[in-house]
Amino acid sequence: MPPAAVKTIRDQIFWQYAKLISKSAGLGGSRGFQMKKFIQLRDGDIVWSSTIREWLKEHEKPDECIYCGAKGPLTTEHILPRSCGGPDIPDNAIRVCRSCNSGKGGKRLYEWMGLDGIDTVPRIAEGKYLKLLYELHEKRGTLDVDKKELGSRMCPGCNLRPLCDEEGTVEKLTVYCLEGIFHK
Template sequence: MPPPEPGAPRRTVSDLLRWSYANLAMAHAALVEGATRYAPRHYAIRSKIHAGLRDGTMSIGPLADDERLKLVLPIACCYCGARENLTTDHLIATSRGGPDAGDNLVWACRSCNSAKGARDALAWLERRGEFPPLLLLRRYLKLAFQLCAPLGALEQAPEEAPQLPIELARVPQKYPAPSELRLWVTPL
């Protein structure tokens, strides 16, 4: 998100999450179209969604949509795409405040699950030099909104927010070119 203008209202945790979610929608549209770079229509999608999220005329999609995807996506590790030695992983570790619930469970191979451990998934993927698959990032952002709300953190400045179950600094504010993105870890 661009730096705020002098005298502009302070940015909040919600602002950062909304901007990332709007960028996600832009990236998803471009990737599905097979675009290699963002075009004006993609920026218009981002702008419309960001404005709608900000003024309350739009909302983040329900986690139930992502749960339905579990039924149609290939069963594979959500981090590397492996299809053997699968376990379940808490996308946001329970030790960090993530819920022990189906919405927070993803498939992970034993190797990735062990390597990630209780780390923030986005921080772990970043250390590996990888941008998360868009469908995984979408679930992560939805969970982030859901987990930050009861903490009263959404309307606080990031530096003033209580300890969060996510590493807010890892939530992407800028997305790579569509040619560098993937929808999921395996072809759909």
């Protein structure tokens, strides 16, 4: 669960990105470093890396699946599936093996990984995904929905309730809140 300072959808996105920065810096478990980066992102003191950076990282190993590292023929996978309203744009696409693509199917990234797997989401996929979710929430006007409003503003339009029931996170701000309103 995120710290108490994470109060809105925007904050949750920035918290997840701060965790990515921390992992990239080799300080994955440093809550203090993550909090510092979160505050800097939230306050606009730093901005996240450009999509070009993800593109370059993706192409460092062009024959490897982003999710599992398998080599071989790759397919294009939409991080936020088209069936969930994911746009057909480069910022929503990564190259993955057929096994991962079919295993993920029509699930959203965090839905597929689950809360237990959240810290294993590949940096390239999650970085692109968080930027996309930020844009989509911005268009919907939901970036500043406070965690106190989840039950009235987000949960009614979310179809991930069974996961929240299972995880004990109903009406609590989690990564599921970032993607649950994007569905068929």
